[in-house]
Amino acid sequence: MIKQNVINYLRPNSIRQLLMYIIIILMGVGVFLTRYDAPLxxxxxxxxxxxxxxxxxxxxxxxxxxxxxxxxxxxxxxxxxxxxxxxxxxxxxxxxxxxxxxxxxxxxxxxxxxxxxxxxxxxxxxKRDTLVALMAWITVSLLLMLMRLPGLMTLISVIINVTLLYLAIKLDLNVTNINVVFLFSSVGILMAFVTLSLALGWNKKMAITLTATLLSSVVALIIANIVMSLTHQRGLEFELMDYITQLPQPIFLAEAFLAALGAIMDASTDIIATQFEIQEAHPEVSRRNLFNAGLGVGRSIMGALTSVLFLIFISETFAMSLLYLRNGNTWGYTIEINMVLGMVQTTIAGIGIVLAVPIASGLAAFFIRNKEVA
Structure with a gap:
C-alpha cells in the first residue's frame, strides 16, 4: 500500500512534472560528467x-x-x-x-x-567537485520531487541569499571603514524578507512573521550588547577568532545576528502559521485564546530549536576541542579557547527564540483577530 502511494505520488501527471524529472536526470548526467572535467x-x-x-x-x-x-x-x-x-x-x-x-x-x-x-x-x-556536485544534486532532487513548488521556492531563496551574502562580503572587503554590524544586519533583513516572501507570499502572514523575527533579533542583540558592556566583555577572547583581519567585536556581533535570525524566523513562522490556522478554523476565537495558543506552540518548539543551535555549535568545535584535550590542555582552557564565543552566540540566539514566543504570539493575536486571513 505504501509502495503504491509513493509510486502514485512520484508518477508525473502533467507536462510540468515530466519536465522536472527530465531536468533532474540531466543534472544527474552532469554530475557524472564532472568526473571527466579535468581539461576545463x-x-x-x-x-x-x-x-x-x-x-x-x-x-x-x-x-x-x-x-x-x-x-x-x-x-x-x-x-x-x-x-x-x-x-x-x-x-x-x-x-x-x-x-x-x-x-x-x-x-x-x-x-x-x-x-x-x-x-x-x-x-x-x-579533487572533490564530483562529490560536491553529487550532494547538491541529491538535495535538489529531493526538494523538487518531495516538495515540488515549495521546494523550488526554497532553492530560489537559497540562491538569492547566497548571492546577497557574497555581495555583502565583497562590499566589506572593498570599502574601507565600513560598519560591519550595519552591513550584515541589513543583509540579514533582506535575506529574511526574501525567504519569507518566497515561502509565505506577499501577505499579512509574511508581514507579521517578518516583523516578529526582526523585533526579536534586534532586542536579543541589544540585550547582548548591554550585558557585554556591563561586564566589560570579560571572558570573551575576541582575538581568538579565526583569520580575523578586522576589528573582531563587530564581526562577532554580525555573526550572532545572522546565527540568531534563522532560528528566530523558524520559531516565529511556526507560531504565527498555527495562529492563522486557528483563526481560520474558529473565527470567533478571542485575542487572549489566540495569544495563549501561540505561547503554547512557542513553548513546545523553543527548547528543540535552542538544542539544535547548541548541537550545531558543538559539532563545529568538537574536533578541535578533542585535539586540545589530547594534548594535555585542561577543560577550562579548552572551553575558553574553542567554545566560549560559540556558547555566547548560541545564548544570544536562545534569548531571541524565547523573546520571539511572546512577540510573535502578541503581534499575530493583535493583527489577525476577527479579520480575514490573508
Missing part, C-alpha cells in the same frame, strides 16, 4: 592516482603518550590536462595516520597537482 581546469594540473604503494611507516609518540604513525606513500599519477596530458609521474605523499593535517590517497582518486621548480610535481589536495 586551466590554473591547476589534475591527475588520477593509478597505484599507491606504502614506502615507509614510522611510529611517533608525543609527551602526552599520543601515538601516531608517519607514513610515506609513492603514488603513480596520470596527468589529465595541460601540456603534460597523458604523462605518468611518481609523487611522494607524506601523511599521518590520524589524518589531522593530511591524508592517504587511493587508486582512482583525482588530485590537484602543482608543477614546482625543475620538473617536480607536488600534491595540492584531492
Amino acid at each position: 581546469y586551466q590554473n591547476h594540473i589534475v591527475g588520477v592516482v593509478e597505484t599507491a604503494t606504502q614506502q615507509s611507516k614510522q611510529k611517533t609518540t608525543d609527551q602526552f603518550n599520543n601515538v601516531d604513525y608517519s607514513i610515506t606513500q609513492v603514488l603513480r599519477i596520470k596527468i589529465l590536462n595541460g601540456d603534460r596530458h597523458g604523462q605518468k609521474v611518481k609523487v611522494k605523499n607524506n601523511y599521518f595516520k590520524s589524518g589531522g593535517l593530511n591524508q592517504a590517497y587511493r587508486p582512482g582518486q583525482q588530485l590537484f597537482l602543482n608543477h614546482e621548480a625543475g620538473n617536480d610535481i607536488s600534491i595540492i589536495g584531492q
Whole structure:
C-alpha cells in the first residue's frame, strides 16, 4: 500500500512534472560528467592516482603518550590536462595516520597537482567537485520531487541569499571603514524578507512573521550588547577568532545576528502559521485564546530549536576541542579557547527564540483577530 502511494505520488501527471524529472536526470548526467572535467581546469594540473604503494611507516609518540604513525606513500599519477596530458609521474605523499593535517590517497582518486621548480610535481589536495556536485544534486532532487513548488521556492531563496551574502562580503572587503554590524544586519533583513516572501507570499502572514523575527533579533542583540558592556566583555577572547583581519567585536556581533535570525524566523513562522490556522478554523476565537495558543506552540518548539543551535555549535568545535584535550590542555582552557564565543552566540540566539514566543504570539493575536486571513 505504501509502495503504491509513493509510486502514485512520484508518477508525473502533467507536462510540468515530466519536465522536472527530465531536468533532474540531466543534472544527474552532469554530475557524472564532472568526473571527466579535468581539461576545463586551466590554473591547476589534475591527475588520477593509478597505484599507491606504502614506502615507509614510522611510529611517533608525543609527551602526552599520543601515538601516531608517519607514513610515506609513492603514488603513480596520470596527468589529465595541460601540456603534460597523458604523462605518468611518481609523487611522494607524506601523511599521518590520524589524518589531522593530511591524508592517504587511493587508486582512482583525482588530485590537484602543482608543477614546482625543475620538473617536480607536488600534491595540492584531492579533487572533490564530483562529490560536491553529487550532494547538491541529491538535495535538489529531493526538494523538487518531495516538495515540488515549495521546494523550488526554497532553492530560489537559497540562491538569492547566497548571492546577497557574497555581495555583502565583497562590499566589506572593498570599502574601507565600513560598519560591519550595519552591513550584515541589513543583509540579514533582506535575506529574511526574501525567504519569507518566497515561502509565505506577499501577505499579512509574511508581514507579521517578518516583523516578529526582526523585533526579536534586534532586542536579543541589544540585550547582548548591554550585558557585554556591563561586564566589560570579560571572558570573551575576541582575538581568538579565526583569520580575523578586522576589528573582531563587530564581526562577532554580525555573526550572532545572522546565527540568531534563522532560528528566530523558524520559531516565529511556526507560531504565527498555527495562529492563522486557528483563526481560520474558529473565527470567533478571542485575542487572549489566540495569544495563549501561540505561547503554547512557542513553548513546545523553543527548547528543540535552542538544542539544535547548541548541537550545531558543538559539532563545529568538537574536533578541535578533542585535539586540545589530547594534548594535555585542561577543560577550562579548552572551553575558553574553542567554545566560549560559540556558547555566547548560541545564548544570544536562545534569548531571541524565547523573546520571539511572546512577540510573535502578541503581534499575530493583535493583527489577525476577527479579520480575514490573508
